[in-house]
Amino acid sequence: MSDAMWHTRRLLGRTALVTGLIFITGSAFAQAPFPNRPIRLVSGFAPGGATDVVARLIAQSLSDALGQSVVVDNKPGAAGNIAADFVARQPADGHTLYLANATLAMPSMFPKITFDVKKDLVPVSMIASGPSVLAVNPKLPVRSVRELVAYAQQNPGKLDFGSGGIGNITHMSMELFNYLAKVDIKHVPYKGGAPSTTAAVAGEVQVLMAAAAGTMAHIKAGTLVPLGVSGRTRAQALPDVPTIAEAGVAGYEATSWYGVVTAAGTPKAVVDRIDQAIRAGIKRPEVREKMLSQGMDPMEMGSEEFGRFLQTEIDKWAKIIARADIRAE
Missing domain, CATH: 3.40.190.150 (Bordetella uptake gene, domain 1)
Known part of the structure; x- marks a missing residue:
């Protein structure tokens, strides 16, 4: 065998070995079990x-x-x-x-x-949902969603609602209410759900949209009057409070x-x-x-x-x- 042929075979052998290693390594990575780290x-x-x-x-x-x-x-x-x-x-x-x-x-x-959102992320699993509660200060003379809508239409610009902040789900839920009910209740943002709830109890705002969990104590004490919950179905914690949709605002759902x-x-x-x-x-x-x-x-x-x-x-x-x-x- 000539030196040239020997070197050629040696080179081909090395190439095959490297190719095989790459294939095996790539396959190992492709088949690595999930999860393989924290x-x-x-x-x-x-x-x-x-x-x-x-x-x-x-x-x-x-x-x-x-x-x-x-x-x-x-x-x-x-x-x-x-x-x-x-x-x-x-x-x-x-x-x-x-x-x-x-x-x-x-x-x-x-x-x-x-x-x-749609191109760079993929949904994996939904975990939980939680409705908000539409409530009013007891001094406001309304006791139902329909009465609130009527009052807001008869008194344009005179009602304010508190939320947990600009862009917060409670803010957006109330903007959806304004849109579907054809009213204009003005937004007053607070730095969180607790401050907005305190403001509604104190009468700084007449209307409140807040997480159900944060309003329960005030509802039981009578310092807030619940008119409706924002979800598709009634809240387990407030079974006697209707959804906003069933209370008169057709198509409403926000959780x-x-x-x-x-x-x-x-x-x-x-x-x-x-x-x-x-x-x-x-x-x-x-x-x-x-x-x-x-x-x-x-x-x-x-x-x-x-x-x-x-x-x-x-x-x-x-x-x-x-x-x-x-x-x-």
Whole structure:
């Protein structure tokens, strides 16, 4: 055998070996089990709030179901958009998740948003929803939704409503009420649900839209009068209070919700496994009890159904945001 032929065969052998190693290594990576390292569950809000409470509940059950530690990472700011943008830019492997709330469905409210909700994120699983309560100060002479609508129409510009802040779900829920009921109750934003509730009790504003959990004590004490709940069905905590839709505002539905999304491009098998783990956690009695105590209704909604729901929410809120000309920085 000539030196040239020997060198050629040697080179071909090395090439085959390297090619084989690349194939084996690539296959190993492609087939790496999920999860193969700790999972990060990102919350877009500060510790202690409702979103953070849900994140920590789900983190523990996810960890138990998947056999990996799940760390809650709080990245507050810009109504959760900082956290959502961070997750959208992570590898699409399911190891970084975002605990989203209803604000994710309001991208048109944020002119400086740096990600595309529909292109950069994929829905994984809906976890819970929670209605708000439409209530009034007892000194206001109305005791039903129809009476409130009539009073607002007869006294234009004389009613104010308090919310947890500009762009907050309670703000948007009341703007939807204004739109569907054809009234103009003026918005007074507060720095959170508790201050807005206190203001309504004190009479600083006559009308309040607030989370059910934060109003229960005042409703029982008679310092707030509930007129309706914002969800599709009556709240378990307030079974005698009608929904706003059944009380006279046809088509009304607005709830705060919580769900997990991750980076677009994550394999469907990984998305499905995370969804199954979340569903298993929601079925735990202690998790359900904690959610109910926070005024939330546990839900089970997989990726495709959650995606359709999210699109419906985006379309609904875009109309309200445009009508009310709401812009948040």
